Amino acid sequence: KEFETLLTEQRGAVMLITLNRPQALNALNSTVMRELSEALRTCDADDGVGSIVLAGSEKAFAAGADIKEMQPVTFVDAYLGDFLGGWEAIAATRKPIVAAVSGYALGGGCELAMICDFIIASETAKFGQPEITLGIIPGMGGSQRLTRAVGKAKAMDMVLTGRMMDAAEAERAGLVARIVPPERLLDEALEAAGKIASYSRAAVMMAKEAVGRSDELTLAEGLRYERRLFHSLFATEDQKEGMAAFVEKRKAQFRNR
Numbered sequence: 001k002e003f004e005t006l007l008t009e010q011r012g013a014v015m016l017i018t019l020n021r022p023q024a025l026n027a028l029n030s031t032v033m034r035e036l037s038e039a040l041r042t043c044d045a046d047d048g049v050g051s052i053v054l055a056g057s058e059k060a061f062a063a064g065a066d067i068k069e070m071q072p073v074t075f076v077d078a079y080l081g082d083f084l085g086g087w088e089a090i091a092a093t094r095k096p097i098v099a100a101v102s103g104y105a106l107g108g109g110c111e112l113a114m115i116c117d118f119i120i121a122s123e124t125a126k127f128g129q130p131e132i133t134l135g136i137i138p139g140m141g142g143s144q145r146l147t148r149a150v151g152k153a154k155a156m157d158m159v160l161t162g163r164m165m166d167a168a169e170a171e172r173a174g175l176v177a178r179i180v181p182p183e184r185l186l187d188e189a190l191e192a193a194g195k196i197a198s199y200s201r202a203a204v205m206m207a208k209e210a211v212g213r214s215d216e217l218t219l220a221e222g223l224r225y226e227r228r229l230f231h232s233l234f235a236t237e238d239q240k241e242g243m244a245a246f247v248e249k250r251k252a253q254f255r256n257r
């Protein structure tokens with residue numbers, strides 16, 4: 001399927017989705033939101049897709065929500081149209097998404113990277129929530145997901161001053177899972193996603209669900225939730241296969257059963 005603002009390419013069981021508005025440093029306008037939402041829904045529905053890599057360009061993962069599109073918006077437009085509400089549908093994607101971040105991930109771009117399940121960053125990556133410089137605040141989770149990722153001190157610093165973090169600081173702070181040289185970024189992300197896609201689909205999706213819930217549940221509830229999911233995986237053929245393969249010293253052949 002052809003999109004105006006995205007490129008999609010299936011590599012084995014991994015869907016590579018690349019934001020493609022180079023003239024605006026991949027600024028996230030309503031077309032990007034609609035198309036990305038559709039592309040991710042298609043991935044969730046497609047048995048041939050096990051995981052997703054979301055990438056931008058070398059210069060910018062995404063430089064934020066589209067400021068030119070936002071400029072004339074009024075409160076009533078924003079409220080009645082649930083402006084940015086569509087990003088929650090993107091966060092509801094059930095298959096794992098690895099963000100491959102090179103260059104700027106600012107405002108909505110940083111927030112989109114945080115909606116993904118983990119971030120692999122190029123040494124050139126720069127993260128920031130510069131909304132305050134525009135007279136607004138983060139609107140796609142920056143005040144919530146960033147705070148959970150890096151803690152209150154750094155989140156307040158970033159959201160109140162609008163300063164950027166480089167890749168090294170972002171990794172130290174826990175925002176980024178791995179840093180790689182720029183030329184390795186896409187391969188590293190595709191390899192990670194390929195590995196994920198090679199495992200039992202149900203186990204992978206439950207793992208994502210369980211870790212995702214850790215932000216929302218108390219420890220006691222989270223542990224119980226995890227244990228219920230854990231128990232349920234013993235109903236899968238893939239559990240039998242995974243453990244038989246270990247015992248027989250061979251590679252597991254998961255069949256998503």
Ligand code: HXC
Binds near residue numbers: 106131
């Ligand atoms: C619309 C944008 C844009 C954006 C860049 N462009 N960011 N257009 N929305 N967020 C456009 C520029 O207008 C310019 O177009 C082209 O992309 C290249 O950008 P330059 O500024 O010329 O590049 P450079 O000098 O290299 O500076 C890069 C930059 C800067 C530091 C990333 O572009 C920048 O500060 N961008 C805005 C970052 C920002 O404030 N993001 C937060 C947005 S608010 P023309 O046509 O002039 O060549 C936000 C709200 C979140 O995200 C709420 C939830 C979504």
